[in-house]
Amino acid sequence: MLDTLGGVEPGARKWTELAPDQQARLLDEYRLAYLAEVPVNWCPALGTVLANEEVTNDGKSERGNHPVYKRPMKQWMLRITAYCERLADDLELVDWPEPIKLMQRNWIGRSEGAEVHFPLAYGSAQSPDEIITVFTTRPDTLFGATYMVLAPEHPLVGSITTDAQSDAVKAYQSQAAARSDIDRQADAKEKTGVFTGAYALNPVDNDKIPIWIADYVMMGYGTGAIMAVPAHDQRDFDFARQFDIEIKPVVLPTQDWLKHHAPEGCDKEDVHDLMAHYVAAANTFDAAFGGTGAGINSENDEVSLNGLLTPDAKSAMSDWLKRRGFGKATIQYKLRDWLFSRQRYWGEPFPILHAPDGHIIPVNEADLPVALPEMDDFKPSASDDPDAPPQTPLSRAPASWKTVEVNGVKYARELNTMPQWAGSCWYYLRYLDAHNEDRFVGEEAERYWMGGNGIDLYVGGAEHAVLHLLYSRFWHKVLHDLGHVSTPEPFGRLFNQGYIQAYAYTDQRGVYVDAEKVQDNDGRFTFGGEPVSREFGKMGKSLKNAVGPDDVCEKYGCDTLRLYEMYLGPLDQSKVWNTRDIVGVHRFLQRLWRNFVDEETGELLVTSDRADEALKRKLHKTIKRVTDAMDAMAFNVAIAALIELNNELVGLKTIPREVAENMIPLLAPSAPHICEELWQRMGHEDSISTTNWPTHDPAMLIEDTIEYPVQVNGKLRGKVTVPTDADDAAIEAAAREDENVAEHMAGKTVRKVIVVPKRLINIVVG
RNA sequence: GGCCCUGUAGCCCAAUUGGCAGAGGCACGCGACUUAAAAUCGCGCCAGUGUGGGUUCGAGUCCCACCAGGGCCA
CATH class of the missing domain: 3.90.740.10 (Valyl/Leucyl/Isoleucyl-tRNA synthetase, editing domain)
Structure with missing residues (x-):
């Protein structure tokens, strides 16, 4: 094993037989954190280096869009490449959106x-x-x-x-x-x-x-x-x-490829001639054949x-x-080691000391963590000159901070800091046990919260696909290998929410104008009397199309705001903010209130009356639909089901308690305030957040009869209602009796009858 | 240039994962209540699923090609 490593004496087998510099070199091959003189992405305008992941395709900094240059510098690196294989393979272990997995696989580039x-x-x-x-x-x-x-x-x-x-x-x-x-x-x-x-x-x-x-x-x-x-x-x-x-040429291309890329003058219909031509003069074809095929030559x-x-x-x-x-x-992997130092003030200082002779020691554990020094000027040294020497803000720290004496030797502190990703690599673990003074997370707390497959549900934007989500998986695996965490993966289930989008408007010079002040005159949009054109994009300051949540809260209340956001559409997709639609969910809440509370007297309308059979069925159907939808994070569907149930209640003088007691907890996560209020009025002393999630009675979902659509040759020709427990033959017989169905079957031979239980009947004739 | 996602009614969205295209909301229209309006309640309106093929008894759903929008990587 040792033989295969660079620079080790042949024959040396024991660690103690190695010279100190050989030991050091060997260790350096394996250290997860190491210093290296590497070509780095240097951004003079930010006064710092950047990781590959922080540089955009056109060579600009992801933050601020400044030019980035390659230059060699001695920097701290983290050996994420040691985990390439597991970072790729263990994507199998997690329930993540496939596109994100794909992006990570491509980035790792096996x-x-x-x-x-x-x-x-x-x-x-x-x-x-x-x-x-x-x-x-x-x-x-x-x-x-x-x-x-x-x-x-x-x-x-x-x-x-x-x-x-x-x-x-x-x-x-x-x-x-x-x-x-x-x-x-x-x-x-x-x-x-x-x-x-x-x-x-x-x-x-x-x-x-x-x-x-x-x-x-x-x-x-x-x-x-x-x-x-x-x-x-x-x-x-x-x-x-x-x-x-x-x-x-050493691979025989397909016939199609040969036909398509052959030079002028070839007989493109004669396959043998094409092949012979290719083997003799591949350089006359107009492209390389990158596909697979049989070997030749x-x-x-x-x-x-x-x-x-x-x-x-x-x-x-x-x-x-x-x-x-x-x-x-x-x-081979495309992923490179992670450039881990920055020339910024706001970052974790490295717990590293440099000896006068150049060797490096860690800060004594008792002296951890290393806190940033108080400084008046902590800005990075920005420059227009790509060749300007990097100046870290900490190099201007007081000498008392920069120098540390250990056993009579004066050490210099490392003056780079960690990138912003360092904290996000492990914060989720610290959150589990934030007040633990002894460990970054207690073992029991870690097992309780992370046990099984890591964090149950992690909601975040897709922009972190190859940054935070890759870095933190790497750290987590290191911690796992060291026995500090119990799961190989940090985030068992990941969900990417979409962006909220909104209309934005530009004037004739192409400058964005305040979307809130644009007037809509039957599809013609004006701003201060001048015509503007409408486009569409991610809600935010740059497009001047942000809608402040405060205004919506002020006007409709925050339950409405919350409900509206959930009702917009599927959580994982980008959605358009359309202020016009807010009244819909607001009406729902108002109607709900009127169903439960008498507007005139303020009297609660929930009574111990029994719900009739149909309402009970509706209730249990709703419990199931809402439960399934919430599990699938289809909040829009869950809310629609509750609106439907609420609409059923409109005509009633009073609300049966069994309905109210189940319905309000279903809505509580989406509209917590109004539900809490109704819950208290219904006589509960504990918060609704402590009650159990309702469960449906499966028996209530079974109907006595089922209406079957009847198709003839795949086209809907009639409907029949049969008892739920009718067998296929009975269903078929009922279908044949339908007048319109019989008409379409008249004079034809029945080839096949397909009866799909609880779905439909299709009679194939010909 | 390669890959991924999305495309359903005037608009936002559902559709038990291959089984009657419509749950819900917006907008619109009509009616009830009202002196009137708002609010409220009731009723109604509208698409054959981006386009063209294919598989299937049956396709919004699966496959192929193309178009449009968004994203990732070159």
């Missing part, structure tokens, strides 16, 4: 493939400096690798470049450094690159293949080097055509992929690579 070692053509292949390792998801195309590409920053570039190519390579390297990753990854047809003058050997056939550098290969992804298979990868194809490199003395379908070819090649020591099947 890909199966193989690593392949390409020896340099002139080297002895003994030293690691003479081997280029690449990762590929398509080891089956190895016979088609006709060149290699290193990222311009790849450490081998300097040593392999020939003198003749040296100037060109250096010029290209500095040109590439000036481009952003986003730029470099953009699918430009025009590829750039420079030949290093060096060659590698393709391990499958010992062919000498040229080594290029090109900026479409990124150092931060995979090994920073690729084997290029131009026949089967579009970017490699574009590159090879541009620089006139051999394009060797892929054979050496020991292994043949010819005729094998892609999955089989992949494993055959991986096996061969492993047998010959040229590589092995492996899994």
Whole structure:
């Protein structure tokens, strides 16, 4: 095991046999928190570095939209990559929306493939400096690798470049450094690159293949080097055509693909001719074939992929690579380690001390937590200059805070702080036992609240998919491994609520105007007499379309506001705020009140009278519907069912107590105030929040008779009512007796009769 | 460019997961109450489910293609 780790003496087997620096290096390979000199996202305007997750697609900071630059800096990292596999696999354990799971899987970016070692053509292949390792998801195309590409920053570039190519390579390297990753990854047809003058050997056939550098290969992804298979990868194809490199097909495309991409002059109907043409001159086709198919041109003395379908070819090649020591099947992830330090004041200080000789120790446990020093000026040092040295606010802290003496040695405090995510990674655990002075959460409290599958229900926005929700899963797993928490996952069930949207209005210059002051004149919208155009978007300040909840509360009460928000529509979808509709739920509450309380006298109308059979059935049906809907978080449906029941009560002089006692608790979560008031008036001394959720009587849901729709050939032709316990034959007989049904069956042969119990009857004739 | 979500009445939304397209609300119309209006109560109105195919006895629901809106990743 130790042998496989970098820099360890062969033969060393025991920890104590290792030199201190070897021990340190080994530990560093495994530490979950480590310092590293890495290319980071530096945002001079914010005066801080940012995690990949905090940088938008167009290279701006997620907060504030400022430009972000790559630059190397020594920073704290958290080794989230050590948990890649479990973070991906354990998504199986949780009840989350599939799109969020998918986003996390994509972000983690698991890909199966193989690593392949390409020896340099002139080297002895003994030293690691003479081997280029690449990762590929398509080891089956190895016979088609006709060149290699290193990222311009790849450490081998300097040593392999020939003198003749040296100037060109250096010029290209500095040109590439000036481009952003986003730029470099953009699918430009025009590829750039420079030949290093060096060659590698393709391990499958010992062919000498040229080594290029090109900026479409990124150092931060995979090994920073690729084997290029131009026949089967579009970017490699574009590159090879541009620089006139051999394009060797090793997978046979589908007929459709050949037809579609063949050059002019081919007989597109003659499959054999197309294939022959492709094998002879794949470079004349207009694209790379990236799909799967049978292998061709892929054979050496020991292994043949010819005729094998892609999955089989992949494993055959991986096996061969492993047998010959040229590589092995492996899994690669897109997720990078998490850049965990920030140059901000408002963040948790690291409990870390730096010794004068550079070694690092943790702050003594008795001195935890490390509190931020009081400072007058705690702003980050913002700058327009991307090369300005980072200045953390804590570097301006009093010397008494910055220096700590331990055993006579003066240590310097770490002056970076943790990112805002640090707190959200574990707050849910602290909330369980917030006053515990001994532990971050007591074991008993943790088991009680988190037991089973973690937090029962976590409601939040989808924007956290690859930030908070990934980071906190990582921390939770670390805590789980250390035995501090009992579940492998923090959030058993996740629910994403949608956004509230509202109409927004722009004037003729395209500037947003205050939506509340816009007048609607039969679909023509004006603001201060000027016409404005209406659009639509997430409610908020930027679109000037926010509706203050205070106004709604003031006018209708907060039960109405609450009810309205729940009634808008499915919780997980974005919904339009339409002030006009509020009166609907407000009327419901007023009607409810009038049903229960005499408006004139204020007398409670709930009596001990028995409910009649129909009302009882309605009640129990409602209990079931509301219960099911609340479980499914379909609050809009639950409220609709209660409105329906309430409408049934309108004609009654008094409300039977058995109805009231069940109905009010059903509504209480949605309209707590009015329900509490009615509950008290009904004679209860305890709050309604302490009462049990009503349960329905299944017997009350069973009807004596059922009305069946009768279809003939799938079209509704009649309806029959039969006793609930009628058997199929009886139902069918009843159906045939219906006049209209009989008419549509007249003179035809019955082919089939489908009786779906409690649903319908379909008679197929022909 | 790839992937994901959504599309049902003038509007917001339901539809027991493949079984009668309508629960509820808004808006609108008519009627009752009222001197009148508001409020209230009653009654009514409107779509064949974005488009085109397919599977099925039967499709809003499943499959394929396309269109539109929103999102994620390049």
